[in-house]
Amino acid sequence: MLQHLRGMNTHRVVIVGGGFAGLYAAKSFRSKDVSITIVDRRNFHLFQPLLYQVATGALSPGEIASPLRYVLRNRKEISVVLGEVTDIDPAARKLVLADGSQIAYDSLLIATGATHSYFAHPEWAQHAPGLKTVEDATEIRARILLAFERAETAATDEERRAHLTFAIVGGGPTGVEVAGALAEISRDTLKHDFRNIDTASARICLIEGSPRLLHAFDPASSAAAERQLRSLGVEIHTGSTVTAIDADGVSFQHEGAETRVNAKTVIWAAGVQASPLGKLLAERTGVSLDRAGRVIVEPDLSLPGHREILVAGDLASGSTNGKPWPGVAPTAMQHGAYAAKLIVNRLRDRTTAPFRYWNKGSLATIGRNKAVAEVGSFRFSGIFAWLAWLLIHIFYIIEFENRMLIVFQWAYDYFTFNRGARLITGPDAQHQAKPHS
Amino acid sequence: MLQHLRGMNTHRVVIVGGGFAGLYAAKSFRSKDVSITIVDRRNFHLFQPLLYQVATGALSPGEIASPLRYVLRNRKEISVVLGEVTDIDPAARKLVLADGSQIAYDSLLIATGATHSYFAHPEWAQHAPGLKTVEDATEIRARILLAFERAETAATDEERRAHLTFAIVGGGPTGVEVAGALAEISRDTLKHDFRNIDTASARICLIEGSPRLLHAFDPASSAAAERQLRSLGVEIHTGSTVTAIDADGVSFQHEGAETRVNAKTVIWAAGVQASPLGKLLAERTGVSLDRAGRVIVEPDLSLPGHREILVAGDLASGSTNGKPWPGVAPTAMQHGAYAAKLIVNRLRDRTTAPFRYWNKGSLATIGRNKAVAEVGSFRFSGIFAWLAWLLIHIFYIIEFENRMLIVFQWAYDYFTFNRGARLITGPDAQHQAKPHS
Numbered sequence: 001m002l003q004h005l006r007g008m009n010t011h012r013v014v015i016v017g018g019g020f021a022g023l024y025a026a027k028s029f030r031s032k033d034v035s036i037t038i039v040d041r042r043n044f045h046l047f048q049p050l051l052y053q054v055a056t057g058a059l060s061p062g063e064i065a066s067p068l069r070y071v072l073r074n075r076k077e078i079s080v081v082l083g084e085v086t087d088i089d090p091a092a093r094k095l096v097l098a099d100g101s102q103i104a105y106d107s108l109l110i111a112t113g114a115t116h117s118y119f120a121h122p123e124w125a126q127h128a129p130g131l132k133t134v135e136d137a138t139e140i141r142a143r144i145l146l147a148f149e150r151a152e153t154a155a156t157d158e159e160r161r162a163h164l165t166f167a168i169v170g171g172g173p174t175g176v177e178v179a180g181a182l183a184e185i186s187r188d189t190l191k192h193d194f195r196n197i198d199t200a201s202a203r204i205c206l207i208e209g210s211p212r213l214l215h216a217f218d219p220a221s222s223a224a225a226e227r228q229l230r231s232l233g234v235e236i237h238t239g240s241t242v243t244a245i246d247a248d249g250v251s252f253q254h255e256g257a258e259t260r261v262n263a264k265t266v267i268w269a270a271g272v273q274a275s276p277l278g279k280l281l282a283e284r285t286g287v288s289l290d291r292a293g294r295v296i297v298e299p300d301l302s303l304p305g306h307r308e309i310l311v312a313g314d315l316a317s318g319s320t321n322g323k324p325w326p327g328v329a330p331t332a333m334q335h336g337a338y339a340a341k342l343i344v345n346r347l348r349d350r351t352t353a354p355f356r357y358w359n360k361g362s363l364a365t366i367g368r369n370k371a372v373a374e375v376g377s378f379r380f381s382g383i384f385a386w387l388a389w390l391l392i393h394i395f396y397i398i399e400f401e402n403r404m405l406i407v408f409q410w411a412y413d414y415f416t417f418n419r420g421a422r423l424i425t426g427p428d429a430q431h432q433a434k435p436h437s
Numbered sequence: 438m439l440q441h442l443r444g445m446n447t448h449r450v451v452i453v454g455g456g457f458a459g460l461y462a463a464k465s466f467r468s469k470d471v472s473i474t475i476v477d478r479r480n481f482h483l484f485q486p487l488l489y490q491v492a493t494g495a496l497s498p499g500e501i502a503s504p505l506r507y508v509l510r511n512r513k514e515i516s517v518v519l520g521e522v523t524d525i526d527p528a529a530r531k532l533v534l535a536d537g538s539q540i541a542y543d544s545l546l547i548a549t550g551a552t553h554s555y556f557a558h559p560e561w562a563q564h565a566p567g568l569k570t571v572e573d574a575t576e577i578r579a580r581i582l583l584a585f586e587r588a589e590t591a592a593t594d595e596e597r598r599a600h601l602t603f604a605i606v607g608g609g610p611t612g613v614e615v616a617g618a619l620a621e622i623s624r625d626t627l628k629h630d631f632r633n634i635d636t637a638s639a640r641i642c643l644i645e646g647s648p649r650l651l652h653a654f655d656p657a658s659s660a661a662a663e664r665q666l667r668s669l670g671v672e673i674h675t676g677s678t679v680t681a682i683d684a685d686g687v688s689f690q691h692e693g694a695e696t697r698v699n700a701k702t703v704i705w706a707a708g709v710q711a712s713p714l715g716k717l718l719a720e721r722t723g724v725s726l727d728r729a730g731r732v733i734v735e736p737d738l739s740l741p742g743h744r745e746i747l748v749a750g751d752l753a754s755g756s757t758n759g760k761p762w763p764g765v766a767p768t769a770m771q772h773g774a775y776a777a778k779l780i781v782n783r784l785r786d787r788t789t790a791p792f793r794y795w796n797k798g799s800l801a802t803i804g805r806n807k808a809v810a811e812v813g814s815f816r817f818s819g820i821f822a823w824l825a826w827l828l829i830h831i832f833y834i835i836e837f838e839n840r841m842l843i844v845f846q847w848a849y850d851y852f853t854f855n856r857g858a859r860l861i862t863g864p865d866a867q868h869q870a871k872p873h874s
Contacts, residue, residue, distance in 0.1 A: 043582060043861045060497035062858030069630035070859065079632045082586040082861075101590065134862050145480060149519040153538065193506035195516045421499030422507065424480045424519075425571050 010035040010077075011347055014095060014105035016085050016277065018045050018068045020329045021111035021313030024336030026078055027071075031344045036078040037103060039095070043067055043082050046134065049329055049393065052174060054137035055267075056144065056181035057189075057422040061134040085112075085277060088284050090306050107308050107343045110277055110295075111336065114314040114327060117273030117292075124245040128266040131174060135426075140267055142424045144182070147265045148190060149424075151197045158262075164202045165263035167250045169242055170270030171208025172216070173364040176225055178267055179206045180367030183232035188368075189422075205235045205261050207252055209270075212238055214364055214372065216326060221364075221372040224381035228370040242270075272327060274315050285309065290317040299354030301339055310339045320357040329396075330360055365389045447472040447514075448784055451532060451542035453522050453714065455482050455505045457766045458548035458750030461773030463515055464508075468781045473515040474540060476532070480504055480519050483571065486766055486830065489611060491574035492704075493581065493618035494626075494859040498571045522549075522714060525721050527743050544745050544780045547714055547732075548773065551751040551764060554710030554729075561682040565703040568611060572863075577704055579861045581619070584702045585627060586861075588634045595699075601639045602700035604687045606679055607707030608645025609653070610801040613662055615704055616643045617804030620669035625805075626859075642672045642698050644689055646707075649675055651801055651809065653763060658801075658809040661818035665807040679707075709764060711752050722746065727754040736791030738776055747776045757794040766833075767797055802826045 011034045015022045018040035026038050044065040053059040072078045081103070087096035094104045116130030129139050144166070151163035166182050168175045186202035193199070206213070206229065212222040213229075213236065226236055237254060244251040249262040274293035282289050287303045288296045294317035297303065301310045301318070312335035314327045325331045338355045345352045361375035363385065371385035380388075448471045452459045455477035463475050481502040490496040509515045518540070524533035531541045553567030566576050581603070588600035603619050605612045623639035630636070643650070643666065649659040650666075650673065663673055674691060681688040686699040711730035719726050724740045725733045731754035734740065738747045738755070749772035751764045762768045775792045782789045798812035800822065808822035817825075 043586065043859070060499035060858070061862060062497035062860055065860050067630070067859045069627075073629040076632070080630075081590065082583075083590075099590075134860065138862075146519075149480065153518065153520070153536075190506075192510040193504070193517075195513070421497070422480070422504045423499055423502050423571065425498060425575075 011343075012037070012104060012106045013109065013343060014039065014103055014107070015109045015111065016040075016095070017111035017113060017275075017313070017315075018042070018080075019048070019111060019113050019313060020332035021113075021336040021339075022109065023068070023071065024333045025109055025111065025312065025340045026075070026336075028337045028340035029077075029344065031347070032077070033347055034077070034343070036075075037081055037105075038068065038072070038078060039081045039083050039085060039097070039103065040068060041082070041084045043069070043080075045071060047396070048132075051131055051134075051137050052177045052181060054134065054421070055131055055140040055178065056185060057141055058181070060421045061138065065134065088277075088280060090285050090309065093308070105308075107310070107346075109310045109312055109336075109339050109343075110281065110315060111311070111313040111332070112275035112277045112315055113332075114272045114274050114292075114294075116268055117271035118268065119271050121245070124268070127245045127247055128169060128250070128268040130268040131178070138423075138425055141422070142426050143265050144185070145422055145424050148186075148194065148197070148199060148202075150264070152194050153196070160197065161203075162248065162262045163264045164197065164199075165205070165249070165261060165265075166202065167205045167207060167261050167263040167266045169207050169245070169250065169266065169268050171206055171210075171213035171236070171238065172269065173214065175206055175208065175267075175269035176213055176229065176364050176366055178269060179204055179229055179234045180232060180365070180370065183229075183234055184367045187233065203235065203263075204233065205237060205250075205263065207237045207240050207242060207250065209241050210238065217362055217364070217372065218374055218379055220379050221362075221374055221381065224372050224379075225364065225366060228366045228372075228381065232367055232370075272314070278311075278315055281309070281311070292317075300342055300352060301335060301355055302342075310342070312336055312339050318355070320355070323357075325357050326359075326362075328362075331357060334358060363389045363392065448780075449474070449541060449543045450546065450780060451476065451540055451544075452546045452548065453477075453532070454548035454550060454712075454750070454752075455479070455517075456485070456548060456550050456750060457769035458550075458773040458776075459546065460505070460508065461770045462546055462548065462749065462777045463512070463773075465774045465777035466514075466781065468784070469514070470784055471514070471780065473512075474518055474542075475505065475509070475515060476518045476520050476522060476534070476540065477505060478519070478521045480506070480517075482508060484833070485569075488568055488571075488574050489614045489618060491571065491858070492568055492577040492615065493622060494578055495618070497858045498575065502571065525714075525717060527722050527746065530745070542745075544747070544783075546747045546749055546773075546776050546780075547718065547752060548748070548750040548769070549712035549714045549752055550769075551709045551711050551729075551731075553705055554708035555705065556708055558682070561705070564682045564684055565606060565687075565705040567705040568615070575860075575862055578859070579863055580702050580704075581622070582859055582861050585623075585631065585634070585636060585639075587701070589631050590633070597634065598640075599685065599699045600701045601634065601636075602642070602686070602698060602702075603639065604642045604644060604698050604700040604703045606644050606682070606687065606703065606705050608643055608647070608650035608673070608675065609706065610651065612643055612645070612704075612706035613650055613666065613801050613803055615706060616641055616666055616671045617669060617802070617807065620666070620671055621804045624670065640672065640700075641670065642674060642687075642700065644674045644677050644679060644687065644698075646678050647675065654799055654801070654809065655811055655816055657816055658799075658811055658818065661809050661816075662801065662803060665803045665809075665818065669804055669807075709751070715748075715752055718746070718748070729754075737779055737789060738772060738792055739779075747779070749773055749776050755792070757792070760794075762794050763796075763799075765799075768794060771795060800826045800829065 013036045015038045047064040050064045068080045083097040118124045147163045154160035186199045190199040214222045240252040240254040242252045251260045295311045296317045303309045313332035342352045365371040369383045371389045372381040373385035450473045452475045484501040487501045505517045520534040555561045584600045591597035623636045627636040651659045677689040677691040679689045688697045715730045732748040733754045740746045750769035779789045802808040806820045808826045809818040810822035
């Protein structure tokens with residue numbers, strides 16, 4: 001086991017997952033009494049709030065991801081292990097990795113987040129990719145760009161219309177961001193690039209099951225978001241339940257009536273499902289899961305009966321003052337910092353007050369100069385909300401890796417309407433030109 | 438056919454391939470008498486001289502690639518078609534694409550370049566990826582980074598050594614660049630990132646069949662390159678013929694003696710083979726190919742018997758003053774500009790002098806502050822050659838897309854020894870942590 005290489009006197013903290021929760025936990029430890037191992041399947045921390053910018057060609061994957069080892073290079077007490085956890089043995093207090101190796105822990109923090117859920121329709125996945133990983137983002141980017149390419153050489157008007165129609169399922173922050181970015185791409189970025197089509201005629205449909213977009217926000221913010229999206233030409237279908245997705249489009253029901261949208265590109269921004277490690281934890285410790293598969297934790301993020309195991313971030317289910325923790329980056333960061341404090345306090349026989357989520361506010365960006373923001377009871381939208389979004393993201397990104405470059409990239413793209421990372425890449429990209437699907 | 442959308446009075450030029458030759462040809466036309474269609478399998482022009490920087494984590498693919506449509510957006514007489522040419526009909530003067538569509542031409546320029554060749558050993562490809570496409574580069578990047586990850590968790594010293602050994606086959610400019618970058622990664626970039634291994638102990642072997650590295654350069658430059666690589670700790674094996682490559686390493690013969698290097702990472706930077714369109718042209722027009730499959734063209738780049746078909750760039754074989762044209766970007770750019778001039782001159786019944794390659798000089802970079810340069814009979818190496826390399830590449834990249842950002846990225850990385858794009862991505866990357874190969 002890896003820890004044999006180090007002294008056995010320190011308290012061994014093992015963190016699974018290098019997302020916002022896991023990474024903030026690791027960075028928050030400031031004690032010489034602990035050794036920390038962070039295990040992730042990927043070698044990088046992904047700045048997920050900007051993933052839609054990769055999917056829409058504004059940024060490259062390398063610009064929103066930082067190698068975990070690099071972020072933690074100066075913290076000699078922290079080890080990074082690239083590996084996939086396949087089992088947990090709470091009695092022996094150890095993890096089993098896919099390569100058969102084991103890692104022993106004294107305290108364990110599981111923060112493996114969530115993935116997208118197609119509810120009971122796994123067959124939709126191939127037609128409507130979701131947006132959780134770097135590979136998802138480059139796949140969606142390729143589909144969007146190929147749609148315009150195929151429209152350019154389409155043989156019939158009908159085919160051309162289908163290639164120029166984009167359906168986004170899910171009207172939460174991701175769906176709203178993708179719809180806004182697609183509008184910007186078709187109206188501005190690609191305006192001069194094609195000869196046979198008018199990219200600005202692209203139809204962008206945003207389909208949401210609940211009665212309004214951004215349903216976690218205040219109704220006034222939802223209305224502002226809808227107004228801003230409509231001004232960009234986005235077609236909004238709220239209260240609409242998707243009934244079918246195939247290679248040629250999407251069908252949905254609205255007040256009993258069935259609508260069909262012929263769209264060659266469908267993007268999934270709807271359901272969220274907890275990481276499978278939640279189910280594994282339930283099997284091994286008897287802990288309960290909520291409907292989305294998240295682990296129902298104690299007020300201090302620990303498991304009942306296994307207080308040495310904590311769960312943080314999107315995988316943890318709980319509430320503050322009766323309000324469930326939202327599945328957003330600030331929750332994960334606060335969870336991570338709390339978990340680190342709790343573990344150190346326990347070592348020093350200090351008690352720790354229950355975790356309390358501090359809602360700093362909510363932001364959703366819609367496109368160039370457009371966003372909605374809520375801070376306490378204060379609500380605003382438009383360019384000031386967009387500037388707030390920009391500043392907050394610049395602030396967090398700089399904290400991570402001195403990524404001033406991203407600021408230049410944004411400034412450059414803002415003034416030129418450009419999106420430089422418009423590459424069709426991937427395993428099949430060298431022959432993707434072949435079959436007209 | 439696409440051209441039906443335009444008038445039939447203009448001379449239809451079709452260019453196959455959006456590399457340096459094809460793109461420079463398209464950009465060089467300044468005549469209203471021609472309409473231009475550029476066909477490529479990929480939607481972007483790739484700045485191939487910097488591809489090794491993607492393979493070694495310094496740049497992201499989006500930073501060295503520009504969408505062809507974007508580069509040509511303001512040239513309304515140029516159409517871009519994403520497609521793969523599968524047949525040529527010289528009698529009917531038309532191309533057939535993989536999707537079955539056809540494109541008619543009056544003048545045709547084929548500039549589809551070259552790919553790597555494993556000589557008579559296609560089975561080596563899986564163990565020793567080459568470096569020609571964006572996907573090749575991200576695959577090599579993943580292999581290099583995974584090698585360090587696996588060394589970190591290796592069970593035995595022998596296994597650790599094998600993961601920390603890198604073999605590069607081919608001592609031309611690409612092999613030299615990759616070897617230098619690998620030395621920099623292991624000695625500087627990753628120095629503080631791991632806890633169980635000393636990355637600086639990585640063994641880097643550069644294997645070349647001919648008696649010296651950079652054999653297209655002057656012997657003095659080869660000696661300088663070898664000296665600079667040795668100062669970085671690179672092991673050089675010249676006059677060494679590779680006899681076997683498998684999952685565990687590479688074997689080669691030197692003066693009759695067989696040597697085995699146990700290396701989990703082998704990178705192929707050796708043989709070059711012309712694009713398969715060369716063979717297709719030979720079958721359809723009877724033109725001769727050289728040993729590497731390149732098309733032997735007339736002094737004006739045209740085909741004997743089919744003067745309306747021109748070949749440019751790495752796919753064209755010819756010589757100036759008895760010296761064969763080297764397979765480098767400047768040759769391709771000069772070919773492209775010449776082809777455009779020739780076609781316009783023909784339309785105006787003007788004659789054009791045969792193509793003459795103008796050797797502006799040769800450059801190969803070796804790493805931080807290290808390079809060799811030859812301009813005419815003048816040779817220099819070290820930091821001045823490296824600065825020359827840097828300036829020339831910055832100049833060309835800026836010409837393409839105002840990519841000032843790459844300059845900031847380089848400056849930032851130079852002073853921090855960082856390489857920000859160190860991502861393990863790809864179709865299997867989410868589970869690549871699993872099998873210890």
